[in-house]
Each structure stands twice: as C-alpha cells, then as structure tokens.
Amino acid sequence: MAGKKRVQLEFLGTGTSSGLPVPGCRCRVCKSADPHDSRMRSSVVVRNGRRNIVIDTGPEFRLQCLRADLDNVDAVVFTHGHVDHTSGFDDIRAFSFFKNRTVPVFGDAGTLRTLRERFRYIWRARQRGGGLPQIELFEIDGPFAAAGLEMIPIPVFHGVMPILGFRIGDLAYLTDVSGIPDASLPLLENLGALIVSCARTRPHETHFNLADVKRLSRALKPGRTLVTHIAHYFSHRDLVAALPAAANPAYDGLRVDIEV
Ligand SMILES: [Zn+2]
Ligand SMILES: [Zn+2]
Numbered sequence: 001m002a003g004k005k006r007v008q009l010e011f012l013g014t015g016t017s018s019g020l021p022v023p024g025c026r027c028r029v030c031k032s033a034d035p036h037d038s039r040m041r042s043s044v045v046v047r048n049g050r051r052n053i054v055i056d057t058g059p060e061f062r063l064q065c066l067r068a069d070l071d072n073v074d075a076v077v078f079t080h081g082h083v084d085h086t087s088g089f090d091d092i093r094a095f096s097f098f099k100n101r102t103v104p105v106f107g108d109a110g111t112l113r114t115l116r117e118r119f120r121y122i123w124r125a126r127q128r129g130g131g132l133p134q135i136e137l138f139e140i141d142g143p144f145a146a147a148g149l150e151m152i153p154i155p156v157f158h159g160v161m162p163i164l165g166f167r168i169g170d171l172a173y174l175t176d177v178s179g180i181p182d183a184s185l186p187l188l189e190n191l192g193a194l195i196v197s198c199a200r201t202r203p204h205e206t207h208f209n210l211a212d213v214k215r216l217s218r219a220l221k222p223g224r225t226l227v228t229h230i231a232h233y234f235s236h237r238d239l240v241a242a243l244p245a246a247a248n249p250a251y252d253g254l255r256v257d258i259e260v
C-alpha cells in the first residue's frame with residue numbers, strides 16, 4: 001500500500017544463554033560447519049521504516065548491531081533482566097552519547113530495577129566524559145508505543161519468574177518462556193508468526209522443550225512458528241527434521257515481515 005511503512009523483524013541472535021558454539025565444547029553441534037549453528041545470544045531488531053526497536057541487549061549487542069548494519073537504535077525493549085538479555089546494554093551509548101540523543105528504554109519493574117543495579121554508574125557518574133549512555137527508562141504497565149510502533153506486552157512465565165513477551169501486529173515474540181497464563185492466550189490469537197524459545201527435548205524448569213513448542217503451535221495455529229534461544233542439543237538440521245511443516249528454527253540474520 002502506498003505510503004505504508006514496512007515493518008520487519010530481524011533475528012540478531014538465536015542462541016541460548018551460552019551462545020553457540022559453547023567455548024570448550026567439542027560436541028557435533030558446537031563443531032558444526034553449518035553457519036546456521038553459530039548463534040549469538042537471543043535478540044531481535046524490529047525495523048519500522050527507518051526506525052529500529054531492539055528487543056534485549058545481550059553480550060554480543062555491539063557485534064549484532066554491526067552485523068545487522070544498524071544506523072540507529074530508537075528504542076530498546078526488554079523481555080527480562082537475565083544477563084544473556086541485558087549485559088550488552090552499555091553499548092547503547094554508540095546510539096545515544098555519540099549521536100547526542102536520548103534512547104527510550106522499556107521494561108517491567110523488575111527489569112528496570114536490574115538495569116539500575118547492574119549499570120549503576122549510568123545514573124551515578126560524577127564527571128562528564130567517558131561516554132555514558134543517554135537513556136530514559138519507562139516502566140511497562142500495558143500497551144505502549146516504541147519508535148512509532150504499538151507493542152503489546154504478553155505476560156508469561158520463565159520458571160517462577162514473570163517476564164514479558166511482545167505482540168507487534170500479527171507477530172508474537174516469546175523468548176525464555178516456560179508457561180503461558182490463560183489470561184495471555186487471547187493476545188496470541190490470529191498470529192502470522194509466532195516466535196518461541198525451545199531449550200531441548202527433555203523437560204526444562206525454566207524453558208519450553210520441543211514437545212511444549214509443538215503443543216503451543218498446534219493450539220495457537222499461527223501462520224508459521226519460528227524457534228529461538230536454541231542450545232547445542234539441536235543442530236539447525238535436527239530442528240528442521242523434528243519440527244512440523246509450519247515450524248522452523250530461526251537463525252541469526254533471518255528476517256520476517258510483520259503485518260501491522
Ligand atoms: Zn535467555
Ligand atoms: Zn556443544
């Protein structure tokens with residue numbers, strides 16, 4: 001449609017908390033020659049025209065920005081405060097301090113508390129210079145706009161920890177999920193794409209396993225399901241073979257169009 005902005009999600013990382021390959025591991029997946037089996041920590045960028053919204057800033061955030069050739073980051077949105085989703089946060093200063101603009105940062109109350117503790121110096125610095133991130137924190141307590149795009153938070157469980165997934169248009173991004181409360185199910189209806197994390201085949205206390213992902217996909221019937229936060233228990237090819245036809249493993253650099 002003329003004048004309509006193109007919205008597209010790109011996977012910046014699709015690996016579990018250790019990333020793939022795991023340093024020191026000599027398993028067949030970590031030693032795989034298939035580039036799909038090299039996975040940075042899980043994160044995505046949503047491109048809304050020329051504006052970019054990043055969901056989670058793991059330890060490879062800087063490398064991910066370079067690989068995706070991002071000129072700007074206009075908002076950062078967090079699913080939760082775990083290290084593999086937040087530890088690269090300081091590198092947001094490339095898009096704030098050096099470009100002299102304040103980047104809005106969205107998270108639930110617990111995540112914002114974690115950011116304030118882990119990156120205390122951002123708020124406590126006594127002297128200028130040194131390139132502090134220029135950010136403004138916003139607590140998520142319902143749907144909000146990030147860089148011109150409506151984001152609908154989807155409360156889910158990560159073990160006993162309440163965290164957030166997000167719905168953007170006809171796409172839902174649920175990482176580090178092990179349970180979906182009934183109240184969140186209506187937010188997952190009529191999806192073009194469901195992105196969901198999958199730890200392994202065996203049950204896991206804080207992550208969905210393969211059977212959970214298949215069950216969810218059957219129940220929600222999205223146009224397609226893409227699996228992320230992948231560990232070295234699966235090669236890309238293993239997952240292609242193990243998932244039903246409308247489901248696929250994501251990989252770093254994969255792009256998905258979003259209808260908004
Ligand atoms: Zn994680
Ligand atoms: Zn391995």
Ligand SMILES: [Zn+2]
Nearest residue numbers: 080082158176
């Ligand atoms: Zn986590």
